[in-house]
Amino acid sequence: AQSVTQPDIHITVSEGASLELRCNYSYGATPYLFWYVQSPGQGLQLLLKYFSGDTLVQGIKGFEAEFKRSQSSFNLRKPSVHWSDAAEYFCAVGARTNAGKSTFGDGTTLTVKP
Amino acid sequence: NAGVTQTPKFRVLKTGQSMTLLCAQDMNHEYMYWYRQDPGMGLRLIHYSVGEGTTAKGEVPDGYNVSRLKKQNFLLGLESAAPSQTSVYFCASSDPPSAADEQYFGPGTRLTVT
Numbered sequence: 001a002q003s004v005t006q007p008d009i010h011i012t013v014s015e016g017a018s019l020e021l022r023c024n025y026s027y028g029a030t031p032y033l034f035w036y037v038q039s040p041g042q043g044l045q046l047l048l049k050y051f052s053g054d055t056l057v058q059g060i061k062g063f064e065a066e067f068k069r070s071q072s073s074f075n076l077r078k079p080s081v082h083w084s085d086a087a088e089y090f091c092a093v094g095a096r097t098n099a100g101k102s103t104f105g106d107g108t109t110l111t112v113k114p
Numbered sequence: 115n116a117g118v119t120q121t122p123k124f125r126v127l128k129t130g131q132s133m134t135l136l137c138a139q140d141m142n143h144e145y146m147y148w149y150r151q152d153p154g155m156g157l158r159l160i161h162y163s164v165g166e167g168t169t170a171k172g173e174v175p176d177g178y179n180v181s182r183l184k185k186q187n188f189l190l191g192l193e194s195a196a197p198s199q200t201s202v203y204f205c206a207s208s209d210p211p212s213a214a215d216e217q218y219f220g221p222g223t224r225l226t227v228t
Contacts, residue, residue, distance in 0.1 A: 009154070034216065043118070043204055043219035044157075090156060099164050100145045100210040101172070102217060106156040 002027045002093045006105035013081050014113045021076040021108050023065075023091030032094040033074040034102065035065055039087045047089075050074065061085070086112045115140050118220035120205050126226045127195040135190040135223050137205030145208045146188040147172075147217065148180060150201040157204065163188055195227045 003026040013019050025031055032051050036044040048059025055067040065076045074091060088109050094102035121136040137146065144165050149157040159172030163182040177199060179191045188207075192199060202224050206217040 036219075041222075043221045044206075044217075045219070046216055049216055099162060099170070100208050100217075101147070101159060101162060104157040106154060 002031070002095065002103045004091050004093050004103055004105035006089075006091055006108050008108045009106070010109045010111070012111040012113060015083050016080050019076075019078045019081045019085070019110070021089050021091075021110070023074045023076065023105060024072050025074060025091070025093045026072065027093055027095070029095070032102075033065075033067060034092040034094065035059065035063070035074075035076050036090045036092060036104075037061075037087050038090065038107075044090060047076070081110075081112055083112045083114065086110055117141065118205055118207055118218050120203075120220040120223050122223060123221065124224050126228065127192075128228055129196060131195050132191070132193050133195065133225075134192075135203055135205075135225075137188045137190070137207075137220060138186055139188075139205075139207040139218070140186065141207060141209070141218065142185070143207035143209040143218070144185075145210060146182065147206045147208075148178070148188065148190045149204045149206065150174065150199075151204060151222075152201050160190065160203075195225075197227045199225065200227045201225060 005024045034049045035047040038044045050067045088107045091105045092102040118139045147162040148160040161180040163169045166185040169180045181189045205220040208217045
């Protein structure tokens with residue numbers, strides 16, 4: 001069975017500081033990995049995804065994530081956080097062979113200090 | 115394109131009442147999903163559908179029923195609402211052959227059962 005762990009429930013960073021959100025997954029084969037962002041009162045929006053190839057993937061809004069198979073991790077990073085990045089972030093693992101179903105982590109809430 | 119839309123946005127029910135949540139997508143996606151989101155628990159899959167006329171149970175299906183009579187619509191029904199079903203409900207769709215499990219989410223329905 002696939003699973004996702006986001007170890008940090010809540011992270012606070014200052015505006016302009018760098019950010020790293022952690023994600024660890026469990027899956028038997030090569031996973032499809034995703035990061036989604038949810039602004040208050042909104043649905044989830046895809047930030048980036050990894051299927052294969054280059055292990056460093058670029059996404060929207062200046063985010064990137066690195067797939068590390070040896071660590072079963074897919075951490076999200078941003079070099080300089082903006083106040084508008086305050087939101088909840090979800091890591092997810094999926095598999096095409098599983099009816100397209102994704103398993104989501106519990107989320108990390110990001111607060112940005114001015 | 116409107117993407118994924120959900121009706122209604124908010125609803126308050128009394129215990130024992132019934133209701134149907136409507137999800138519609140205009141992207142011609144094959145797969146559709148219903149999730150519930152509760153604080154600190156991420157998204158949990160209720161039911162899903164891999165095509166018109168087909169439905170399947172997800173992680174937390176008890177107390178819910180679904181129907182997919184038309185490809186673009188996915189209905190979630192609560193026959194006898196319970197306070198434990200107070201949650202935010204999200205619908206999503208995907209088209210794995212072309213988008214490899216990326217899911218597109220609606221804005222959510224906030225349901226309160228008193």
